Structures are given as C-alpha cells and as structure tokens.
Amino acid sequence: MAGSSMTPAEVDHHVAVYLRVFAALLVLTVFTVVVGEFHLPVITAVVVALVIASFKGSLVAYFFMHLKWEKMIIFATLALTVCFFLFLLFIPYLTSGTTPTVIYGS
Amino acid sequence: MSSEIRYIDEPHPVTGVTNAKLGLWLFIASEVMLFGALFSSYVMLRSTAPVMPEHGTILTNPLAWPRGASILSVPLALINTIILISSSVTMVLSWASLAKNDFAGFRKNMGWTIALSFGFLFVKAIEYGLKFEHHMYPSKCTFLALYFTLTGLHGLHIIGGIVVNAYLMYPGSAMWKTEPRRFMGRVECAGLYWHFVDLVWIFLFPVLYLL
Numbered sequence: 001m002a003g004s005s006m007t008p009a010e011v012d013h014h015v016a017v018y019l020r021v022f023a024a025l026l027v028l029t030v031f032t033v034v035v036g037e038f039h040l041p042v043i044t045a046v047v048v049a050l051v052i053a054s055f056k057g058s059l060v061a062y063f064f065m066h067l068k069w070e071k072m073i074i075f076a077t078l079a080l081t082v083c084f085f086l087f088l089l090f091i092p093y094l095t096s097g098t099t100p101t102v103i104y105g106s
Numbered sequence: 107m108s109s110e111i112r113y114i115d116e117p118h119p120v121t122g123v124t125n126a127k128l129g130l131w132l133f134i135a136s137e138v139m140l141f142g143a144l145f146s147s148y149v150m151l152r153s154t155a156p157v158m159p160e161h162g163t164i165l166t167n168p169l170a171w172p173r174g175a176s177i178l179s180v181p182l183a184l185i186n187t188i189i190l191i192s193s194s195v196t197m198v199l200s201w202a203s204l205a206k207n208d209f210a211g212f213r214k215n216m217g218w219t220i221a222l223s224f225g226f227l228f229v230k231a232i233e234y235g236l237k238f239e240h241h242m243y244p245s246k247c248t249f250l251a252l253y254f255t256l257t258g259l260h261g262l263h264i265i266g267g268i269v270v271n272a273y274l275m276y277p278g279s280a281m282w283k284t285e286p287r288r289f290m291g292r293v294e295c296a297g298l299y300w301h302f303v304d305l306v307w308i309f310l311f312p313v314l315y316l317l
Contacts (some may be wrong), residue, residue, distance in 0.1 A: 011205045018202070022195045029187050029311075033180065036316035049312035056308045064198050064301045066294075071122040074131050081135040085142040092150035 021063045028056050115288035130295040134302050141306055144256055148313065151248055168247035174315040177242065178253070179233055183315045186229045187307065193222035194304040197271075197297045204290045209282060212293070216275045219300070223268045230261055253314055260310060263303045270296050 006014075032052050040048065062068050067075070112118075113125045121128055155171040164172050174180075196218040203211030237243075237250075244254040274289075274296055281289040 006205050008206055011202050014205075015199065015202050018195060018198050022191065025191045026188065029184070029191065032312055032316065033184055036175065036180070036312070042317070045317055049317055050309075053309045053312050057305045060194065060301050060305050060308065064194055064304075065298055073121045073123060073128065077128075077131050077135055081138050085138055088139065088142045088146045089149060091146055092153060 017063055021059050024059060025056055028052055028059075032056075115285065115291050124291055126291050126295055127298075130298050134298065137302060141256075141259075144252075144259070145309070145313075148252055148256070151252065155248060164242075164247040164249060170247075172247075172249055174249075174253075174313075174317060177249075178315050179236065180315050182229055182233050183311055186226050187311050189222050189226045189229065190304050190307050193219045193226070194301050196222065197300045201290070201293050201297050204282070204286075204293060209279075212282075213275060213279070216271055216293075220268055220271050220275065223264055223271070226264055227261065230257065256310055256314065260303070260306055263306070267296075267300050267303055270299070 032049065035048055035052070036045070039045075067078075111125060115124060115126075117123055118125055118128075152171055156167070156169055158167060158170040158172050162170055164170070164177060196215045200212045200215035200219060203209070203215055242250055244251045274293055278292065279289070281292070
C-alpha cells in the first residue's frame with residue numbers, strides 16, 4: 001500500500017458498501033418523486049420530503065463522507081454546527097408575527 | 107521555529123485526525139451555515155407567502171407560492187439528482203482506487219466524476235434556458251428569486267469542485283509518486299467537499315421541485 005493502511009480486502013469491503021448505498025440512494029430518489037405525485041397536504045408533504053432527504057443525507061454523510069469510521073472531534077464539530085443550523089432555521093418561527101405578514105399585507 | 111503546518115498527512119495526537127481533514131470539516135461547517143441561512147429564508151418566505159389562487163400564476167401573483175413542479179422541470183431535476191449521486195460514488199471510488207494502489211483506477215473514476223459534473227451543469231443550463239425562454243427571471247417572483255439564488259450558489263460550488271478535481275487528476279497527481287499518503291489525504295478532502303455538494307442537492311431537489 002503506497003498511501004493507505006487498509007488491506008485490499010478491507011478496501012473491497014468498503015467498495016461493496018458504497019455500491020449498496022448508491023442503490024439505496026437511487027431507490028429513495030425515485031420514492032421521493034413518487035411521493036411528490038400524491039399531492040399530500042403541504043405540512044405532510046414537507047415532513048415526508050424532509051424525512052426522506054434527511055435519510056439520504058445521512059447515508060451520504062455516514063458512508064461516503066466516512067463518518068462511520070470518524071473520530072469524536074469531527075462529531076463534536078458537527079454537533080455544534082447542527083445546533084447553530086437549527087437555531088438559524090427556526091429564527092423565522094421564533095420571530096413569527098413580527099414583520100413578514102405586515103409586509104405582504106401592506 | 108518552522109512555519110510548516112504539521113500533521114497534514116498523519117493524525118494529530120490530540121484530535122486523532124489530520125489537520126487537513128479537521129480544517130476541511132470546519133469549512134463544511136461554515137458552508138452549512140451559508141446554505142442554512144438561505145434555507146431559513148426559504149422557510150420564512152414560504153410560511154408567510156399567500157396561498158396561490160386556483161387558477162393563479164406567478165405572473166399574476168408574484169408573492170404567492172407556486173408548487174415547484176408546476177413551473178420547474180421535475181424530470182430534468184431527477185436526471186441531475188441521479189447524475190450527482192453517481193458522481194459521489196465515482197468520487198469515493200477514486201479514493202478507494204488509491205487505497206488499493208491503483209493509480210489508473212483513480213484517474214478513471216476521477217475522470218467520470220468530472221464528466222458527470224459537467225453533465226450536471228449542462229442539464230442545469232438547459233433548465234435555466236427554458237426558464238429564460240418563458241421570461242421567468244429572478245425578478246419575476248419570490249419563488250424564482252430563491253430558486254435562482256439557491257441553485258446558482260450550488261452551481262458555483264459544482265464549478266469549484268470541478269477545478270479542484272481536475273487539478274488532482276492531472277497536475278496535482280504528481281504528488282502520488284513522492285508523498286502518496288498526503289495525496290490520498292487531499293483526494294479524501296476533495297471527496298468530503300464533493301459529497302457535501304451532493305448532500306445540499308439532496309435537500310434542494312424536494313424543497314424546490316416537489317413541494
């Protein structure tokens with residue numbers, strides 16, 4: 001091995017996992033489109049679409065980005081990021097009723 | 107005192123990971139906040155937008171929120187989703203090829219990654235062209251403004267990824283002969299970035315096109 005500490009058998013195992021994840025992502029993508037055709041109520045559609053997208057994103061992060069084999073410091077960094085991201089995402093709800101409806105209503 | 111950055115190709119004794127990888131993850135964290143701000147804008151604008159009347163259009167009701175599929179092409183977006191997921195696989199396979207000391211395999215898979223990236227941009231250009239043909243510009247309505255901002259920023263990230271991957275495929279690959287561990291680390295970091303770009307699209311696809 002020139003640059004890796006993994007054995008060829010370990011690499012082959014990784015490749016087999018990558019290909020299975022690829023198949024799962026394709027199936028979930030088609031599933032996302034099929035669910036979108038059902039014209040579900042907005043809230044249900046948003047929840048279903050984001051649950052599927054989160055599952056797909058987790059597969060990418062866990063296997064392709066090697067989080068499955070990653071050290072604690074990376075998880076700590078990501079946990080902090082997720083906290084800030086959720087705060088950012090919920091700012092509109094935390095401040096609801098303050099300005100946007102006034103702008104549209106005027 | 108040396109100004110050389112240490113622990114680039116070997117794990118730092120405290121963190122257990124290379125400084126290069128930790129730095130890349132911190133960069134990804136900042137990218138999460140960048141796209142997070144735009145997603146937050148999406149949530150705010152959408153949750154406060156008036157409901158689109160039954161026979162309304164974005165031209166007559168620019169503030170109302172249309173269903174993405176009614177004005178965007180889901181088949182083209184589906185093709186782009188498959189292209190991007192495929193490019194993520196070829197990217198990780200290029201890293202796996204290096205792990206097996208297979209440099210030719212690395213170049214082949216990296217070549218596919220770059221080709222698929224151009225394929226993504228090509229399909230996106232067709233999609234933009236169709237929008238412009240129908241006079242659907244960012245200034246037309248709130249939805250289109252967000253659509254072009256989010257997909258445009260994502261497209262810029264694709265172009266950035268192509269530049270880095272092309273560098274690693276040709277001029278940068280000379281490092282494989284002299285410092286293979288460091289080169290492998292670079293490919294892994296480029297892969298992390300590329301998978302993040304794929305991950306962003308995984309969320310953009312349903313949010314913009316299907317809801």
